[in-house]
Amino acid sequence: MSYVVLARKYRPRSFDQMVGQAHVVQALTNALQQQRLHHAYLFTGTRGVGKTTVSRILAKSLNCTGPDGTGGITAHPCGVCTACREIDADRYIDYVELDAASNRSIDEIRDLIERAAYKPSVGRFKVFMIDEAHQLTRDAFNALLKTLEEPPEYLKFVLATTDPDKMLPTVLSRCLQFNLRPMAPETVHEHLLGVLQNEGVAFDASALRLLSRAARGSMRDALSLTDQAIAYGGGALSEETVRAMLGSVDRGHAAGLVRALAQRDGAAVLSLVQGLRERGLSAAATLEEIATLLQQVAVAQMVPGALDETDPDTAGAVELAALMAPDETQLLYSIALHGRAELSLAPDEYAGLTMVLLRLLAFPGTGGAPQGRARPEAARAPVASTAAPAPAGALSGAAAAAAAMVRQPPVPATRPAAQLRVLPAPASRPQP
Secondary structure, eight states: EEEEEEHHHHHOOGGGOOOOOOHHHHHHHHHTTTTTTOOOEEEHHHSSSHHHHHHHHHHHHHOOOOOOOOOOOOOOSSSSHHHHHHHHHTOOOOOEEEEEEOSSSSHHHHHHHHHHTTTOSSSSSSEEEEGGGSSSSSHHHHOOOOOOHHHHEEEEEEEEEEOGGGGGGGHHTTEEEEEEEOHHHHHHHHHHHHHHHHTTOOOHHHHHHHHHHTTTTTTTHHHHHHHHHHHTTTSSEEEEEHHHHHHOOOOHHHHHHHHHHHHTTTHHHHHHHHHHHHHHHOOOHHHHHHHHHHHHHHHHHSSSSSSSSSSSTTTHHHHHHSSSSSHHHHHHHHHHHHGGGGGGSSHHHHHHHHHHHHHHHHHTTTTOOTTOOOHHHHHHHHOOOOSOOOOOOOOHHHHHHHHHHHHHOOOOOOOOOOGGOOOOOOOOOOOO
16 A cells, blocks of 8 residues: 555544644534525635635535535535545545636636536535635636626635735635635644654754744644655654754754944854855754844843743743843844845855854943943044933933834935036026
8 A cells, every 4th residue: 555644644523633723613614503504615724724625624514414425514524425435535526626826717717617517416515616716817717706706506616826915805705705814833743743653753942843833833744744744754753864854954053143242243154154155054944043033132132930930941031031131032032033035145055144143243242331342532522412301211222223224215415615616697588
């Protein structure tokens, strides 16, 4: 028997197995139990959050006949009747999935409308599911509008899209819209834990956390990465193999760079960057790990005790929170985020990383001027200013430097009075 990938093997077969989408499950369950069924549903969300899965479960709920063949519409499909088994196998004649990415023209929609005129062959409802619906052409959308607004009582439409902003407003107004949310790393972690226990795969807790974060809210991506990591690690998941597969940077390297920046130690920053170069670690992954660390540092500074105590990375974030001022944390976080876009513009990836990190040292710290830079005499002398005094509680240090980074509209320079030329008045014309 051929191997079935984890993303397909552990696809939910009922609403009870869905994770991370409780708001959608509750709404659809109540609608099915009360028989308040809409004729068109629109599921939106990023890839791998369950749009197609919800569509198939909804189709089974509408057509389930129960184990004994006498069941009706239910929120808990049996999974053993002909309709449930054939929908799971993608061969149910009254459930049609149309990929709008490759069938986007008006001809395919006309064919779908013609099929809508016939009653279900074996089921209770016909269900037309259009995936990536935003890729349909405008003519295809317009051809679908009338049928979508007033379909036959035996026909249900399900539309799925990752980009609802590209959908026509006239289509959105005809659908009941549900937004499937990206899943939190904790939700992904819990689900992967159960999957690996069922599969009997040995794993490290830290490796599981890396996979949960790398999925970025997509359960399908998490299961696919887990499949890849199992193959890469020879049947087991360890932190070293998962980190090598993902190309992620160890938290210790990011913590060392943040600590050196907090201490205003430019030499240590250069030494650590050189170490990253020798190990061949990605500069972009380094900035990403720094941003993740600084997010935890900011939470520890502003909301003490809010971090998960069971996470082994929490202790390091709390330690760094005591070394940096909150305004410097926010400034460095912004620099790390925006610095990733600059790496491709730099002549060398590590040179770009060095410039991004040293940018923090260019701003005066909470104590005044940057370390190791003497202020010029002209800057020490008091300068008369006509500007209004700064209000009490105004930002200082790194926060003031960050505020100065905001681009102001250029003010046209005025020429000194001594350099202005006075043009002679035009000579008067002689009178005839």
